[in-house]
Each structure stands twice: as structure tokens, then as C-alpha cells.
Amino acid sequence: MARLIQAADLEDIARGAAVLGTGGGGDPYIGRLLAQQAIREHGPVTLVSLDEVPDEALGADAGGMGAPTVGVEKLAGGTEHVLAFQALETQLGRPLTHVVCGEAGGSNSTLPFVVAARLGRPLVDGDAMGRAFPELQMSIPAIYGVAATPLALADQQGNVVLLTAVDNRWTERIARAITIEMGCTAALSSYVMEGATLRRTLVPGTLSLCQELGQLIRAARARHQDAVERVTERLGGRRLFQGRVTDVGRRTETGFARGHATIAGVEDWRGQECRVEFQNEHLVAVRDGTVVASVPDLIIVLSSDTAEPVTTEQLRYGLRVVVIAAPCDERWRSPAGLALVGPRYFGYDFDHVPMAPPAADGRHGDSPAGRSPGRGPCVSAPGRRGRPSP
Amino acid sequence: MARLIQAADLEDIARGAAVLGTGGGGDPYIGRLLAQQAIREHGPVTLVSLDEVPDEALGADAGGMGAPTVGVEKLAGGTEHVLAFQALETQLGRPLTHVVCGEAGGSNSTLPFVVAARLGRPLVDGDAMGRAFPELQMSIPAIYGVAATPLALADQQGNVVLLTAVDNRWTERIARAITIEMGCTAALSSYVMEGATLRRTLVPGTLSLCQELGQLIRAARARHQDAVERVTERLGGRRLFQGRVTDVGRRTETGFARGHATIAGVEDWRGQECRVEFQNEHLVAVRDGTVVASVPDLIIVLSSDTAEPVTTEQLRYGLRVVVIAAPCDERWRSPAGLALVGPRYFGYDFDHVPMAPPAADGRHGDSPAGRSPGRGPCVSAPGRRGRPSP
Numbered sequence: 001m002a003r004l005i006q007a008a009d010l011e012d013i014a015r016g017a018a019v020l021g022t023g024g025g026g027d028p029y030i031g032r033l034l035a036q037q038a039i040r041e042h043g044p045v046t047l048v049s050l051d052e053v054p055d056e057a058l059g060a061d062a063g064g065m066g067a068p069t070v071g072v073e074k075l076a077g078g079t080e081h082v083l084a085f086q087a088l089e090t091q092l093g094r095p096l097t098h099v100v101c102g103e104a105g106g107s108n109s110t111l112p113f114v115v116a117a118r119l120g121r122p123l124v125d126g127d128a129m130g131r132a133f134p135e136l137q138m139s140i141p142a143i144y145g146v147a148a149t150p151l152a153l154a155d156q157q158g159n160v161v162l163l164t165a166v167d168n169r170w171t172e173r174i175a176r177a178i179t180i181e182m183g184c185t186a187a188l189s190s191y192v193m194e195g196a197t198l199r200r201t202l203v204p205g206t207l208s209l210c211q212e213l214g215q216l217i218r219a220a221r222a223r224h225q226d227a228v229e230r231v232t233e234r235l236g237g238r239r240l241f242q243g244r245v246t247d248v249g250r251r252t253e254t255g256f257a258r259g260h261a262t263i264a265g266v267e268d269w270r271g272q273e274c275r276v277e278f279q280n281e282h283l284v285a286v287r288d289g290t291v292v293a294s295v296p297d298l299i300i301v302l303s304s305d306t307a308e309p310v311t312t313e314q315l316r317y318g319l320r321v322v323v324i325a326a327p328c329d330e331r332w333r334s335p336a337g338l339a340l341v342g343p344r345y346f347g348y349d350f351d352h353v354p355m356a357p358p359a360a361d362g363r364h365g366d367s368p369a370g371r372s373p374g375r376g377p378c379v380s381a382p383g384r385r386g387r388p389s390p
Numbered sequence: 391m392a393r394l395i396q397a398a399d400l401e402d403i404a405r406g407a408a409v410l411g412t413g414g415g416g417d418p419y420i421g422r423l424l425a426q427q428a429i430r431e432h433g434p435v436t437l438v439s440l441d442e443v444p445d446e447a448l449g450a451d452a453g454g455m456g457a458p459t460v461g462v463e464k465l466a467g468g469t470e471h472v473l474a475f476q477a478l479e480t481q482l483g484r485p486l487t488h489v490v491c492g493e494a495g496g497s498n499s500t501l502p503f504v505v506a507a508r509l510g511r512p513l514v515d516g517d518a519m520g521r522a523f524p525e526l527q528m529s530i531p532a533i534y535g536v537a538a539t540p541l542a543l544a545d546q547q548g549n550v551v552l553l554t555a556v557d558n559r560w561t562e563r564i565a566r567a568i569t570i571e572m573g574c575t576a577a578l579s580s581y582v583m584e585g586a587t588l589r590r591t592l593v594p595g596t597l598s599l600c601q602e603l604g605q606l607i608r609a610a611r612a613r614h615q616d617a618v619e620r621v622t623e624r625l626g627g628r629r630l631f632q633g634r635v636t637d638v639g640r641r642t643e644t645g646f647a648r649g650h651a652t653i654a655g656v657e658d659w660r661g662q663e664c665r666v667e668f669q670n671e672h673l674v675a676v677r678d679g680t681v682v683a684s685v686p687d688l689i690i691v692l693s694s695d696t697a698e699p700v701t702t703e704q705l706r707y708g709l710r711v712v713v714i715a716a717p718c719d720e721r722w723r724s725p726a727g728l729a730l731v732g733p734r735y736f737g738y739d740f741d742h743v744p745m746a747p748p749a750a751d752g753r754h755g756d757s758p759a760g761r762s763p764g765r766g767p768c769v770s771a772p773g774r775r776g777r778p779s780p
Binding site for chain 1: 568
């Protein structure tokens with residue numbers, strides 16, 4: 001059912017999106033501020049569910065590309081996102097009827113509200129990943145053969161680039177080079193899809209799930225409940241580790257934020273160590289030398305007390321965190337999905353071991369009946385060793 | 391007067407263009423082969439003089455961008471140049487009536503024939519520089535405020551990028567990054583201009599001058615005359631140095647071919663040394679520590695015996711060469727021109743000293759009456775010292 005999203009809703013949505021963003025997807029605070037400002041100036045955004053999207057609809061995503069480490073220093077303005085979206089319309093020669101959310105992530109799930117509010121277009125309640133991923137070809141529509149181009153990039157100076165590439169890998173290569181030259185972050189619109197394709201390929205209900213996660217964290221905090229546990233339950237996930245961050249290695253290279261965090265265990269994990277490696281988003285979690293979760297499953301780092309999602313650029317020494325894993329959209333587990341986003345694509349020499357059977361509807365949902373979503377490893381991969389990031 | 395250019399004409403044009411290309415502008419052999427093939431398949435190209443271009447004309451250049459060192463290994467195919475030109479038409483929403491030559495250079499003066507032949511469009515007898523320069527903002531139309539964008543880049547895979555930038559420096563930055571990602575060379579169409587602007591800003595007659603230079607070299611060789619002397623005279627230039635190449639330093643970096651050649655003198659220059667530094671094109675000639683010529687004047691390296699133009703990627707140990715300098719189009723000597731292409735732009739700490747007064751018509755022409763175009767230094771710049779390339 002279509003519903004209106006007001007500025008006040010954005011706090012929950014941004015926080016929930018940062019949970020699903022698995023460390024990436026951009027800063028939730030900056031994205032929220034931009035979306036709230038746009039809604040205050042232009043009125044609320046109409047959020048339509050996927051099954052309400054008509055066949056004759058034409059949608060494209062609106063968001064950002066680049067290194068989150070840069071995005072928190074070189075702040076987006078919002079106008080460049082409108083510029084990119086409109087450039088795509090000009091290229092297509094017809095209006096885009098719907099704004100789409102490309103990925104679940106702190107800013108990439110809130111920037112679509114900026115474009116939707118400023119241009120008065122409905123926003124589709126769904127996304128193309130059910131989480132965030134660092135590269136352009138990594139989307140569920142791409143598994144179905146949807147091309148990422150025509151694609152538009154724009155920067156805050158007003159430079160606009162339109163790209164038509166022969167495949168999505170070339171799209172990623174060329175768009176990444178442009179983004180780096182634009183200052184390591186850029187506004188992006190891509191993956192133009194008609195109504196039927198949107199309905200078939202997107203992950204439904206993502207923005208509502210973001211809002212629900214945000215509400216749930218807020219409510220748990222108010223009631224002094226264990227907010228981390230509520231999030232874990234809602235996502236059908238498992239708690240992998242709890243501890244204090246003792247080391248963070250981070251570098252911005254080839255347009256990405258790459259690095260790792262080392263966490264020293266507390267409580268059940270005292271004496272153990274967990275290493276989380278990332279490329280914009282968390283890629284693998286390695287506990288005492290054993291891989292306990294990997295892409296495409298969601299590896300989520302939350303502040304221990306408040307369940308505040310911790311993006312990779314916020315990771316710092318001393319932070320008390322919980323690492324949880326949650327099952328990805330089941331389409332990521334297909335051979336085509338794993339070719340795009342499995343551990344081997346990112347340079348690891350092991351296959352993906354699903355952290356748990358996907359939820360009954362194939363998406364983030366309640367945990368399957370009879371399975372305890374409590375603590376403890378869900379993936380036991382003896383003999384598979386994490387290796388340093390490529 | 392409009393005239394037809396046949397495949398047989400291309401050898402002279404390519405050789406003459408490589409003379410004006412001052413070491414850059416792409417390989418004349420490859421450009422010639424592509425142009426001859428296109429003319430054999432699609433018929434001759436109509437070359438129209440600038441004063442025949444009507445007001446309602448719309449022209450854009452067609453050529454290549456990137457490092458010549460790469461261009462001789464990763465050969466252009468010609469189809470990508472048509473793709474870029476047509477992408478620009480699609481972006482503009484109207485046909486381009488004329489093909490323009492962006493710069494005088496071995497391949498950049500022959501690739502326009504490829505596009506003109508394949509698409510059956512007239513080619514304008516002129517160019518935007520009167521020589522070759524390495525960066526996109528370096529054009530005489532730019533001095534008049536003409537924007538380089540909308541600009542299209544295409545590669546042999548079929549990837550196409552359309553760029554609209556806020557100024558020509560941003561155009562250069564972003565287009566260079568794309569070219570590097572496309573493999574260090576790309577097909578380019580840019581500088582869209584209407585008839586009146588073409589007539590006002592282009593250097594007239596460049597392609598005819600290329601052809602004349604080529605004919606002159608061919609005729610001098612046949613008659614066992616001094617072909618180098620004929621070229622020098624025709625351009626109103628001076629012989630700066632003659633000798634053997636004893637050292638070449640060359641690197642392909644940031645998308646350019648950069649480096650230097652050291653030449654040990656013979657004849658009048660025995661015991662002296664000349665160093666020519668380049669970024670795609672020759673930038674400065676330094677003889678025994680004194681700058682004897684610099685951008686924007688043309689520094690041309692020719693094979694001593696045959697006057698065959700030597701591109702920077704052809705420079706090699708033992709080659710016997712003559713270095714000549716010739717005056718540039720006078721518009722390059724304006725403050726705006728020197729800001730774009732003067733020695734200081736390229737990182738040198740000295741100002742341009744014109745090698746000679748420009749020819750009477752402000753272009754490459756006959757040497758002014760009463761001035762001997764013979765041997766000897768034309769620029770005496772004591773106290774000004776060349777420094778290593780930036």
C-alpha cells in the first residue's frame with residue numbers, strides 16, 4: 001500500500017538501512033539530513049510497494065558511488081543526485097516515473113528520498129540487493145541480465161557523465177575511474193527498468209524493513225531491552241562475536257575504502273579474536289582463524305549497548321561491538337549470484353558456506369521455526385582459512 | 391574550393407600532419423591505413439575550405455585521445471571513431487553536418503577522414519591548433535571561450551561515454567581518466583561548433599598544408615634535394631640542431647607519453663648537445679643548457695636524410711635527426727593562449743620567447759621577406775634554463 005514518508009520517519013529508515021548496509025552504503029547521518037531537508041522543502045515522499053508498480057512504469061536508482069571514507073569528509077549536497085537522475089531522463093528521451101533504491105545502506109537508502117522529494121516522484125519500496133555491495137555489477141537485477149547502463153554520474157561542480165557500456169563489468173571499471181576523478185564520490189543513477197522488471201528483480205519491502213529495524217532499535221532502547229538481540233531475531237541472524245575493537249587498518253585505494261578490524265572477545269568469546277575484513281562493506285568474518293561468515297551473507301557490526309550500526313569508516317579502537325550475521329536474499333546464493341559476490345570474487349580462496357538456510361520467503365524475515373537465533377557459530381568451516389584482503 | 395580527397399592523397403597528408411604534430415598527434419602510418427581503407431570502401435572525402443562552411447553548419451572533431459606510445463601497440467579500428475561521433479549527434483539531437491580535424495598530427499589529421507568517409511560528411515580544411523597539443527583544453531576555439539563538451543569517448547569494445555563538464559579543465563581531467571580506463575587510448579569527438587564559430591576560430595587550410603608538406607618532402611626526395619630545408623622554409627622556421635640521438639627516456643604515465651631525447655651534435659653543432667622534452671608533443675628544446683625553443687612554437691624532429699617526421703614514440707638511439715622550430719598560430723601568443731599552452735603551464739619556470747615573428751597571415755606561411763630561414767639559433771634566451779620535466 002502506498003504511504004507517505006515524512007521527515008520524521010527518516011531517522012528510523014536511515015538507522016535500519018545502515019544495519020542492512022553491512023558497514024557500507026554511506027553514512028546514515030548525512031543521508032538522513034539531506035532527505036529530511038528535501039522533504040521539509042518539497043513535501044513528503046510517496047512510498048509505493050513493488051506490486052503497485054504498473055507495467056508502464058520506468059524506474060532508475062538514485063544514490064551515490066565511491067568510498068564512504070571520503071563521503072564523510074566531502075559531503076554530498078543532493079543537487080548532484082537530481083542532476084544525475086535528470087541526465088538519465090534526457091538520455092532516455094522519456095521521463096522516469098519512479099525513483100528506485102539501489103542498495104540498502106545509510107546514505108544509499110536515504111538519497112533516493114532526496115530525488116523523490118525534489119522531483120515529486122514516487123519511490124519504490126524495495127532495493128536491488130537486500131544489503132549493500134561495493135561494485136556496480138553486484139545487483140540482483142544483474143543476475144537477471146539487466147544492464148547497469150545507461151548510467152549517469154554527476155558531481156558537486158556540475159560535471160555530468162553518461163555511460164553506455166558493453167557489460168556491467170566495464171560499467172564498473174569506467175564509472176569507478178570517473179568517480180575517482182570526481183573526487184572519490186559521485187552521484188549515480190543507473191539500472192533503468194520497466195515496471196515488470198522492477199517487480200521481478202527487486203528485493204521487495206526493503207525500505208519498510210529499514211524503517212522497522214530503526215523503530216525496533218529505538219523501542220528496545222526506550223524499554224532498556226537488548227536491541228542487538230531484537231535486530232538479530234528480526235533478520236533471522238546469529239550473533240557471531242562480541243568484544244572490543246583492538247585494531248583497525250583502513251586505506252582508501254582504487255576508489256574503495258578497504259581494510260579490516262580486529263576485535264578481542266568478551267563474555268562467551270573471551271580469549272578469542274575476530275577479524276572483519278571489508279571493501280566498503282564487510283566481506284568476511286574470521287574467528288580465531290576460522291571463517292564464520294562471508295559475502296553474500298550480511299555481516300553486521302552493531303554497538304554493543306545501543307545496537308547503533310557501525311559503518312566501516314566509524315570503526316575505531318576501543319569500540320564495544322557485536323558482530324552478527326544474517327542470511328542474504330536467496331538469489332545471491334545461485335551460481336550467477338555467487339559469481340558476482342561470492343568470496344572468490346573478492347580474492348578469497350574458499351567458497352561461500354551459507355550462514356543458515358534462507359528464510360521461508362527467501363528474504364530477510366523471521367527466523368525459521370525451530371531454529372534458535374541465539375549465540376554461537378552458525379558456520380563451521382574448519383580448514384578454510386581467511387587470507388589477507390587482495 | 392571544395393575538392394575530393396582520394397586514398398592516394400593520404401600518404402602526403404599523413405606525413406605532413408606528422409610534421410606539424412611536433413612529435414605527437416598519433417602515428418601517421420596507422421592513421422593513413424585506416425583513412426585509406428575507409429575511402430576505398432566508401433568513396434572519396436569532400437574537403438571544404440573554411441569560407442565554404444555555411445552558418446547553419448554544425449561540426450565536431452573526430453580523432454583520438456591518449457598516449458601515442460600505447461596507440462602504436464593497441465591499434466585503433468576506426469569504428470570507435472564513428473561511434474563517438476554518432477553518440478555526440480544523439481546527445482545533440484541533431485546531425486553534425488561537418489567533420490572537423492581537432493589537431494594536426496599523424497593520426498589525428500587522418501582519423502577525421504575515416505569518419506567523413508564512413509558517414510559521407512564533408513571534412514573542414516582546418517584544425518583547432520595548427521599543430522598538436524597533449525590536453526583537451528588546449529585549442530584555439532577554447533581561447534575564444536568554446537566549450538570542449540558535450541564530448542563523446544568510445545573504445546573498441548563499444549563502450550561509449552558522453553561528458554558535459556563545467557569547464558575545459560574538468561573536461562580534460564575526467565576524459566583523461568576515462569581514456570586511461572579504456573586502455574590509454576580512446577576515440578574522441580568534441581568541440582561542437584556552428585558554422586560562424588568554426589570559421590572564426592579554426593586555423594584555416596591545415597589539411598591542405600599537411601598535403602603540401604607531404605608533397606614537398608616526396609618531391610625533394612625524388613630530386614635528391616634537401617627535404618629538411620624545404621620543410622623549414624615552407625613553415626618559416628629555423629634549423630635548431632642536427633645530430634644523433636644518444637639517449638631516450640620515455641614513460642607512459644597519467645595517460646601521456648612523457649620523456650626526453652638527448653641529441654649529440656654534428657656539423658655546425660659538433661661538440662654541442664640538445665635535449666628535447668615531450669608530453670606526447672615536444673615541449674622544449676634545450677641546447678647546451680639554453681632554451682632555444684618552447685611551446686607553443688612548433689619543435690619538429692625530422693630524419694636528417696629523408697625529412698621523415700619522427701614521432702616521440704619513434705625516437706631511438708642512433709637516429710640521425712634535425713630539430714627545427716617554426717612559429718605557431720599567433721593566437722597562441724596571446725595571454726589566454728600562453729596560459730593554456732605556455733611553458734609555465736607545463737611546469738617550466740620560464741616564459742615563452744617567440745622563436746620568430748609570426749608569418750604575415752598569422753599562420754604557418756612563407757617566411758617573412760628579408761629574414762633568412764637558414765641555420766642558426768633563432769631564440770637566444772641566456773639565463774633561462776630548462777629544468778627537468780615536471
